[in-house]
Amino acid sequence: MVFCSMRLCLFIILAGVGMISAVLGFLAFIFVPKFIECQVKERTFLGREQNGTDNIVLKNFRDPPYDIKLQIWTFSTQNVDDVINKGKRPILEEKGPYTFSWCKMFYCTKQTLIFLQMTLVYSFATKKKYFFNANESCANCSLSDQVFVPNILFQKIIDITTGLSYPIRKTIEFLIRNKEKIFINVTVAELLFDGYEDELIKNVCSLVPTICKVLNVPERIGLFYGQNGTDDGLYEVDTGLRNINLLDKVYSWNGLKGKLKNNSWYGEQARMINGTGMLNFLNQAFFSDEKLEIFIGQLCRSFNIEKQSTAFTSGIPVFFVIHNLKIFWMLKRNKYKDSVIQMLLITSTIAQFKKVCGCAPSGLLDMSTCLPGQPRILWSNSHFLNAPSALLLEGMNLPSIKNDYSYFDIEPITGVVVGVQQKSQLNLGMLRGDLSITRNMRDLIVPIIWINESAIIDSKTREQLQIPIKIIFYAYIFGWILLLFGSFCFSLIIGFVVVRQCRRMAQVCFFLKLKRTFGQGRKIEFSEVISLIFL
Template sequence: MASSNWISGIVVCTLIASCLFVVAGIIGIVLGPHILQSQVEKQLPLTADSDQLDSWSTPPVPIYLQFWLWECVNVGEVLRGAKPYVVQRGPFTYLEHRTKTGVYFNDNYTVTYRQPISYTFVPEKSALPETTRITMVNTPIVTIVALLRNQSAKTQEIFNIVKNFFNETLFIDHTAREWIWGYEDPLLKAAKSLPIIKDLVPDDHFGYFYGSNATDDGLYTVFTGEDHINQLNNINKWNGISSLPYWRTPWGNQINGTDGSWFPPLIGKDLQSIRLYLYSTDICRSLYAKFEKHSSVLDIPTELFSIPAEIFLNSTLNPDNIAFGTTDSGVLDVSVCRQGAPIYISLPHLLYAADRYQSRLEGIEPDAPIHRTIFEVEPHTGLVLSAQKRLQINVFLQPEHFIDDFKYISEVVLPAIWINESTTIDQKSADDLNNQVLRFFTIVRWVSIVLIPIGIVIFIVTIVLFKKHRSREESTPLLFAEANNTIASDHDH
């Protein structure tokens, strides 16, 4: 009897344990990720002693900036009104060095900093040397002509005389390094000495990224995420302002989102409906990326977001874009934030641009997979593990009666230079992310998955064994009884 009670006790304990395994597995599957995610989100906010402060201040993975310069190969025909035929030269590749400086944590859950960036040429990742000479549109002249458009005919004629004295033409030849980082322009220098137009000329140097090497693009104040994780790294102010002065509507002037290097976690969000906002000083506005598909970077699951074509539609097709002027789809007139220079921003090769822009050029080949902007984001942390940020700088040309070289040209948005700022996490950083964060999600998921069938198997085996044991117990007295009856019968005979 005691033995039977002991076995029954073991069976009850085993059944309870098997049920606990199943329950633990279900809880692990349902609640485990949420519990772990809450722990991760407690570690993400930026503080003076947070673990990720160093990697936030100085990114541990390499960032490259590549330039393709558009050379015009039919200058003579263009000056007579023909379509420009352009050929891209490059890439010219530079390694970015960036470190946040002056980091100061404020009382309102924000942190303020500057981020100087310097560049080092990388020959092995470049198609041509920096000294390669390229014939491109003379943007300083185009800028001055645009600034003089509302001046008197006499002023324009004086400038034309000065331009011809310096033998300046609409297309000129410089090295790739000069086009990118700047050169002293004799015409700009002379223009600054003329009382009539000196105030219109901001500098006597020109380069598409002149002044961008070893400097920063402004003073940033971003949210630390301490009070609300969904605000992590979102920009609070840029250069002390929270709204831009450039565009036509309050919505267009808003500074939204992050700088594109780190977003709030994506877990628990409807990927199909959310927008990842970012602010770009290159285009003087905020824009957003939308979810495209699931992806992976070095075997780490990620979510791929891209800047959608709707961002570049004209205001008829996308009423939100009424804030950004009256250009047609695909280009953004940023002269309002470029000292009046007739600079238009687009995607490389005028991707998504209206036919009126593409059809006036020869040589461009827009291709979405290689010319759009994408981000691959790790959803638990919001870290960008891979990014390709692409844009193109164009110069708006139109005929001018009083200026030689401009008299017969056709109106065109002429590509000048396009860039790709790219980064991909390295293997060491990927391993660190896995070991410090992601592997715990994997462990909990698989342990939970394994616990359920183990619990079920133990439950079934226990029931089967217990039933067999009970069957043997019930049959044993019957056997003894039959044996006793047989002995009695033999004795009687």
Template structure:
């Protein structure tokens, strides 16, 4: 009897211990994750940050103008046909990496170079297509009179045939050469506002987009990877309000740990010269091993400023409608407008000003899949469309064949990165497996305690019941004996 009472006591102790260990184990797991993700010199997290295991690819889709003759003759609505993807491996290299004296900040530059991958591409980078003349996006608006004059005395046209590679990464244009010769003759130097090559990414191959200083998480884990400064500045100076000039969040490669479902994830993109936020849209299991949450920018981020007053500060002159942002202020005055591909979440006017736009959330929305405990990104698709706003005030006579103020798509891109199966397995071994072992120990202690307690209680009840039964039988026997004696 006493042995089973002792067993019950042990069971109670184990149950209490298991209950007490719940917050203790949670704290242990949190501390382990915090230490594991902090960016410290020579730590595993730092090496993973510096040399990420996932390959990055840039997929380009160009728009082929299939009715150039009709446009120039009759002013017909442009008909665009998407071609691609033309896939390039994006090789990233972090340079000038430096920790602050107290280890709370980490500064660096990241160069990006591109190598064509034929096996992943739908065509060759030598493919030809008809595109808008890139001289229009190579000169600031203030140079449009000069462009008009030069076009009138040369064989340059508003729409021309290009190879995919030259359109993206640039080519030497004889008109640009004449312009630079003019600058050398008059000013004795090249004009700094004009690039030597024409191309949407003519200056983006092998270069960095600036110097970043980010938080390491050593003083506050919730701030890890968030940007402290970009090019030495805590805020931007492109926009009209302090809200729009904020530099918020990370660069989008990772976030802080312990992400909640209702949380907004902020990131800064130098491509669109602003910060945006993302909200959770779904969740799923990656390879049936890792639980991730999918985040995407909601429609409010690029909403019409008349519907979302927060966006008024992004207006440059007349406010544009939903789904686009005029970035000329941060692109040396070049009339470039950014949007999501096919004007996804954009105003119907932009989608119908040209024929061929087919917005599709699955194909054209930006998305990032984050493991919520660590803030690690396992899958990302940054999608962006580069457009040019053409107005009749550009004074280039050929542009008057197009609708005044048309947002004309040039190409769209998809920057993608997905962690490999090996990376998934390594993460499971390093993070999930220790967590599962800790959880198993906790539930093992709790379960054993409950089992011992139940066994002890059942046995004690049986013993007590038997003793009562035996006592009752003895009482009946004594009663019968007494009656017999009488």
């Protein structure tokens, strides 16, 4: 009787321990990740704590926790005379990287931040300043290096003179002779941030300064002249306070709400201001969908990004996110054969191409409407990735998805952008036009530079991000241990019950066999029982 009570108590204890372990293990799987998610949602908004101090999101916005680099490769034309006089295609020399570090100290990065509409929307402008980092540039890279590149101003003169009468063209050609060249020899510093002085502009502005002021003609010409230490516009973005899925949603840019001006791009959809500014955080809506729109002020355009796979960056599991590879496909390309596209690719004007095909050539983005003076700058992926192969020139590296795509690494729990690599290329559409000095040229699209803007989260923030990851990881391990222990307890109970039932069945079978063998009423000898057991 005592033995039965002990056995029953053992069953109850094992069942109780197993049940508690299973429940705790199940809660570890469900409750801990949900708790972390709720904490993230509660704290992920741009604003201030109850004591008036900046919360962690606002701190990271003011001082982005990233190691940021801007790497630039130049394309220098080696056969300028053959291109101009013999109609040859350019032979390029690709050199770089020229590495620039982003100064993110408070005195270098100044941000104007204004909370609007009861802290639901904030308005800001961020100033960025880059300085040359010789240690991380190529061994023989110097800002004093000379490069031969197409003259952007000369192409504006081509646009002006196209279609004019012969006497006027000749007059303009006489005035610019020995003052403007089709290709120019400048230093890398002048090409990028410092700018170079154009003799024609200098003379015109000295004679008629009013025209230069009205037309906002810069004193010097450079791809990024006057932009180092400036911002890319005034944004109004959601704080995420009422809904984390709206965090960083762009409502307006430079006073334009919902849509850019009608002279921008070539369609209503292209002019829409959609998506997130993607500053430091990605809104949580992305994790319930495979695609998300982001707005890039420097390009005056919204773009789609999409999940590609999962990966690890700096020891942190991330979503590997890339630009949609069809981002630059022509909307109406399917109406035309490739031969027609190639013929139209280098046409008399980009406007004519857009008139025929509905938009810029595949793989290229016409930036003219987004830049002051509307130069014929075409933006593309580096090395013309996803663009027609006819654009590739001798001396360029061949494009590859591995080396030339842009991507974002997103930590899925907090939505923090862990790493970014944004690769692009600036090209100039060169037209022969109606001038006699360009009559032997062919129409060309010539690369000038390609850029890799990269950012990786710093070590301190990486350690902070690993805390919730480790908590969830250990919660899963603890949950598995508890579930396995609970399963073990139930297995012991089930095993004991099964063994006991088997023994009972064996006893019943044994006595039934005795009765059949010896019959009822006969005394059974011990030796006979032993012989039956071992039969």
